[in-house]
Amino acid sequence: MQHGKYRFIVGFLAAPLAIYILFVIWPFIQSIYYSFTDWSGLSPEFKMVGFANFTRMLDDEVFWKSFQHSVMFVVLLPLVTLTLALFFAFMLNVGGRRRKNAVIAGVRGSSFYKVVYFFPQVLSIAIVALLFQFAYNPNSGAINSALKAVGSALRWLGFDVEMVQPNWLGDPDLALWCVFAVLVWCSVGFFVVLFSAGMASIPKDYYEAALLDGANRITTFFRITLPLLWDTVQSGWAYMGILALGAESFAVVQIMTVGPSGGGPDYSTTILPLYVYQKAFRDGQAAYATTIGVALLIVTLLFVAVVMRLGRRERLEY
DSSP: OHHHHHHHHHHHHHHHHHHHIIIIIHHHHHHHHHTTBOOOSSOSOOOBOTTHHHHHHHTOHHHHHHHHHHHHHHHHHHHHHHHHHHHHHHHHHTBSOOBTTBSSBOOTTHHHHHHHHHGGGGSOHHHHHHHHHHHTOTTTOHHHHHHHHHHHHHHHTTOOOOOOOOOTTTOTTTHHHHHHHHHHHHHHHHHHHHHHHHHHTSOHHHHHHHHHTTOOHHHHIIIIIHHHTHHHHHHHHHHHHHHHTSHHHHHHHHHHSOSBTBOOSTTTTOOHHHHHHIIIIISOOHHHHHHHHHHHHHHHHHHHHHHHHHTOOOOOOO
16 A cells, blocks of 8 residues: 555656756756756757866956856845835735724735835836836936926925935946846835735734733734744745845846846846856856856855754744
8 A cells, every 4th residue: 555655746746846856956957957058058069168168267357256246136135125015015905003803903904005016026127127117317307307396396495405316237336236226116015015915814813812911013023923933034035035045136127227137236236047148148258157157056056055044943833
């Protein structure tokens, strides 16, 4: 009987596992192999060069800039996004005033707010990037137009002010933070809905007992909500870190920023996925691009390992 059970399980797992090895594991192995060659990406001929690509990468100033930007994204993007999502979800589910027949409740109109927060998720990331590219335009963009209108109103009221109108995406000191803000805006809604679903499943008796004992909203969040949602938060942290190192951040940077293929000005917004793309498809240096891709793989694995290790704690059941 046990032998037949295992044969049944293996039969179901064989096809998915074979597909995963073919389309996920095998490309990784190929990338590691090509990183030791001088392959251009077009010619079928190439030769082994050993660790020359890795030596070049360690001496590449642009690589270290993109590495620094990616590390900043992988540290700050999950922190800011998940913090905002937890705050909004808590307010939508628990943070409202007490009402009749309900000791705890969300703010009024919470269902409408959930739709508003989730709205960016139904838009293509390319559309989001284009919309914000227009909004950040220094001459006719919505942000600078609003600043200009505020300055005009203040001067009309008698205040001697001159509103600054930054060149958002053209300033090396601002461009990366503009991209960061877009990634937060288009990601936070998903986690608001995710955390709201998790909070809705927490028994309300816990909150009622805590409030009867004199606990305030902050105490209930840190003593009840966060511990019971910890597994979801940990998974969200890993997901956001991978997103920060993956296709979504690449698309936003490439579409929004200046330069032949994005990443400007002066490489101030270049991140590792974009640098891999530039070297592979713009410069025809596929072998060097795979070398950078190997470094990106290592960073991603280290990040997930650290998150899982630091986030390990006793599982709470309810």
